Amino acid sequence: MSWELLLWLLALCALVALVVQLLRFLRADGDLTLLWAEWQGRRPEWELTDMVIWVTGASSGIGEELAYQLSKLGVSLVLSARRVQELERVKRKCLENGNLKEKDILILPLDLTDRSSHEAATKVVLQEFGKIDILVNNAGRSQRSLGVDTSLDVFKELIELNYLGTVSLTLCVLPHMIERKQGKIVTVNSLLGIISAPLSTGYCASKHALRGFFNCLRAELATYPGIVVSNICPGPVQSNIVKNSLVGDVQKTIGVDTDQSHKMATSRCVRLMLISMANDLKEVWITDQPFLLITYLWQYMPTWAWWLTNKLGKKRIENFKNGLDADISYFKAWKTKHD
Numbered sequence: 001m002s003w004e005l006l007l008w009l010l011a012l013c014a015l016v017a018l019v020v021q022l023l024r025f026l027r028a029d030g031d032l033t034l035l036w037a038e039w040q041g042r043r044p045e046w047e048l049t050d051m052v053i054w055v056t057g058a059s060s061g062i063g064e065e066l067a068y069q070l071s072k073l074g075v076s077l078v079l080s081a082r083r084v085q086e087l088e089r090v091k092r093k094c095l096e097n098g099n100l101k102e103k104d105i106l107i108l109p110l111d112l113t114d115r116s117s118h119e120a121a122t123k124v125v126l127q128e129f130g131k132i133d134i135l136v137n138n139a140g141r142s143q144r145s146l147g148v149d150t151s152l153d154v155f156k157e158l159i160e161l162n163y164l165g166t167v168s169l170t171l172c173v174l175p176h177m178i179e180r181k182q183g184k185i186v187t188v189n190s191l192l193g194i195i196s197a198p199l200s201t202g203y204c205a206s207k208h209a210l211r212g213f214f215n216c217l218r219a220e221l222a223t224y225p226g227i228v229v230s231n232i233c234p235g236p237v238q239s240n241i242v243k244n245s246l247v248g249d250v251q252k253t254i255g256v257d258t259d260q261s262h263k264m265a266t267s268r269c270v271r272l273m274l275i276s277m278a279n280d281l282k283e284v285w286i287t288d289q290p291f292l293l294i295t296y297l298w299q300y301m302p303t304w305a306w307w308l309t310n311k312l313g314k315k316r317i318e319n320f321k322n323g324l325d326a327d328i329s330y331f332k333a334w335k336t337k338h339d
């Protein structure tokens with residue numbers, strides 16, 4: 001075979017490989033490190049069993065589904081949120097899954113914004129189970145309003161809950177992990193902790209703050225290789241987050257169910273979260289296209305990302321004001337309900 005032919009063959013192979021990778025990327029629903037970890041097959045079932053796992057925001061959405069999937073792995077669960085009845089419902093369903101007994105699940109009511117209660121709550125968990133292997137900081141709330149139309153109280157509420165509440169609980173649990181020289185702090189952040197989008201000024205700020213805090217904390221804990229700090233950054237996922245979003249005023253939420261058909265299934269998001277937890281990944285992005293591509297642009301080509309954000313953002317604001325497309329049909333419904 002001549003050198004020329006060999007070079008052509010190599011170039012063809014490289015082209016085919018590139019096209020295959022591009023096609024895989026178009027179908028991807030997580031960042032490439034995460035999907036690589038999934039493909040390698042180190043499974044949560046092998047890594048997380050027998051651990052004590054404390055989940056905040058376990059009464060709904062991502063936290064609720066996380067409780068169900070964890071209950072199948074045979075862990076000890078602490079379920080926290082404000083609504084005890086909802087936590088009881090989640091606990092019953094976890095027990096129906098068959099792997100856990102009554103004593104394996106502790107319901108611990110917790111208002112994340114009541115920081116004075118966090119120390120005592122941590123003590124209760126330690127008294128009950130003797131250790132905390134994983135803290136999943138999941139509770140949170142979003143916002144749908146233009147910054148200019150939003151009262152300062154909304155910004156305060158989002159920082160109190162999403163940022164300060166999460167930091168406060170983490171600081172209560174951390175000394176215990178440092179003493180044991182092991183543990184995982186897993187925080188459900190958001191793509192909006194990395195990128196920016198209109199109508200979420202306060203939410204974005206709280207999630208950017210969280211990411212900054214946990215990235216610094218990870219660097220400070222470098223002398224404790226057994227303590228893992230993970231940021232989980234989902235894109236749109238089916239849950240009650242939009243329904244509970246604050247709209248301009250701290251007393252007002254969207255309050256109605258919205259079309260969620262275009263969003264990632266909660267079960268898939270949580271499966272990828274578990275893979276991330278089992279593989280000790282520092283940060284993962286869990287999202288379908290085009291949000292995955294947009295996040296890569298924000299990370300590696302910010303000038304392009306700004307151009308795209310401005311273009312899409314204008315349309316998003318326009319739609320928001322007119323209550324037009326699927327993304328914001330909830331707002332139309334909300335307006336109809338309240339007008």
Ligand SMILES: NC(=O)c1ccc[n+]([C@@H]2O[C@H](COP(=O)([O-])OP(=O)(O)OC[C@H]3O[C@@H](n4cnc5c(N)ncnc54)[C@H](OP(=O)(O)O)[C@@H]3O)[C@@H](O)[C@H]2O)c1
Pocket residue numbers: 056057058059060061062063080081082083084086110111112113138139140141142161188189190191233234235236237238239240241242244
């Ligand atoms: N779904 C998405 O598209 C998406 C995308 C990116 C990031 N996230 C993040 O995912 C996390 C979970 O949200 P979700 O989508 O599952 O929304 P969700 O269905 O509305 O669940 C939110 C959870 O947070 C709890 N919570 C709210 N305020 C609280 C407080 N003051 N104290 C304690 N718990 C409180 C709620 O329980 P109670 O009301 O019973 O207290 C509920 O269990 C949030 O951090 C959110 O920012 C979601």
